[in-house]
Amino acid sequence: MADIKLKRKPFNGYYRSAKSSEDGELTHTGPSTPAGEYFRRFWQPVAMVEQVGELPLALEILGEELVLFRDLSGQLGLLHKHCSHRRASLEYGIISENGIRCCYHGWLFDVDGTILEVPGEPENSPIPKKLCHGAYPVKEFKGLVFAWMGPPDEMAEFPAFDTLHQSDNELVPYSIDYPCNWLQVAENPMDPFHSVFLHTRVTRAHFNPAWGAMPVVEWHSMDDNVGIFLTNTRRWKEFLWVRTAEIFLPAIAQPPDIYQNAETEKFFPRVGITKWTVPVNDTHCRIIAWRHFNETLDLDGRGDRSKVGLGRVDFVGQTGTERTYEEGQRMPGDYEAQISQGKITVHADEMLGRTDVGVMGYRKLLRNAVRDTANGKMPAAPRLNADGVVPTLAGDVIVQVAEVEDDIALQKEAGKIVGEIVKDTLLFSWEARPVEIEKRVKEWVATKQA
Ligand code: FES
Ligand SMILES: [Fe+2]
Incomplete structure (x- = not known):
């Protein structure tokens, strides 16, 4: 930043051209940032209900790549966009009766992230018990979809203004x-x-x-x-x-x-x-x-x-x-x-x-x-x-x-x-x-x- 005396003078563009650093403590909201952790203690609207059609909707919220969809049983799902297998995007997934199926090798994820099927793997594959796909709870309210992206055991009340x-x-x-x-x-x-x-x-x-x-x-x-x-x-x-x-x-x-x-x-x-x-x-x-x-x-x-x-x-x-x-x-x-x-x-x-x-x-x-x-x-x-x-x-x-x-x-x-x-x-x-x-x-x- 330029010396304050130089800032006062006319035609001082040269002295003011260097950029100061920005206020990342407040402006950065990605995972594990201080403001990102703070935002994740509140319900956030993520889309309009009318955007959720017969195809998955790719979204980015708080620096996370996500996919929002409604499965054939009517449940909304908000999942991490990249498949837990080898990262293909679920925006190309096939919406199923329960959850969404990855297009690449057919893994099926329920709306809470449970891995329901890994069809190319042996019948008693341990994979579904080993992990859940990234998922967030959602609520539909008066035409908007809200998500809780914070720790599940710290879920706040839905904001009833x-x-x-x-x-x-x-x-x-x-x-x-x-x-x-x-x-x-x-x-x-x-x-x-x-x-x-x-x-x-x-x-x-x-x-x-x-x-x-x-x-x-x-x-x-x-x-x-x-x-x-x-x-x-x-x-x-x-x-x-x-x-x-x-x-x-x-x-x-x-x-x-x-x-x-x-x-x-x-x-x-x-x-x-x-x-x-x-x-x-x-x-x-x-x-x-x-x-x-x-x-x-x-x-x-x-x-x-x-x-x-x-x-x-x-x-x-x-x-x-x-x-x-x-x-x-x-x-x-x-x-x-x-x-x-x-x-x-x-x-x-x-x-x-x-x-x-x-x-x-x-x-x-x-x-x-x-x-x-x-x-x-x-x-x-x-x-x-x-x-x-x-x-x-x-x-x-x-x-x-x-x-x-x-x-x-x-x-x-x-x-x-x-x-x-x-x-x-x-x-x-x-x-x-x-x-x-x-x-x-x-x-x-x-x-x-x-
Ligand atoms: S990358 Fe999704 S099932 Fe293989
Ligand atoms: Fe205004």
């Missing part, structure tokens, strides 16, 4: 590939300032013009450090709009309604997206997610469920396949901004500022969690609410409050109060929580208007 169990809510799965490391994609939700610039001022409003107003942002901790959340507060006409967004470790994010209209009061309509950023390998990742559609969201009807699926989602700038390079240059979106940070962003070459507090907080939380896992401490399980599911925190509160002389101070106070209320009501039932949030927010507003 409250937002995935709403009645009258349509969950539409999607999956998008990013040719870059997982962390630069996963940390984006803790940077709400990019909405002002990338999504609004720099080219044109991708979403709502209100996103161009500079927000007052507060970051908040979650109990047991299971994640991080922020309140993002703006003045919009006679309203204060407080958005709460969250990341659960290691890389699960929920942004509120992406097509929110801030011109009527609202008390905690919930999330537009639930997404996992899944490391494929160190230089590729995949967002595997659901868009939510229900009558409390997107009141202007701008979303389009027919545009949500494999490799696509219904808002601009999220993929590398739907627009040309030139279109991306003329109106860059999240995809262009994030992949262009490099194959693996080099943290030592960044110049972080006040807008990066959330990104720094998230990285710190991750680093501590990765180190805890290395020291044998299991990640804490999130607490359950009155309905027996994992309560989450993202949503919008939009309330009418007259503008005051020091409106920034008022916005700051609103964000702090809403953050406290959303957290205080965490263990309430799904029905009771917004009622309590509305009551307490209105009590606060009354103190401002007295």
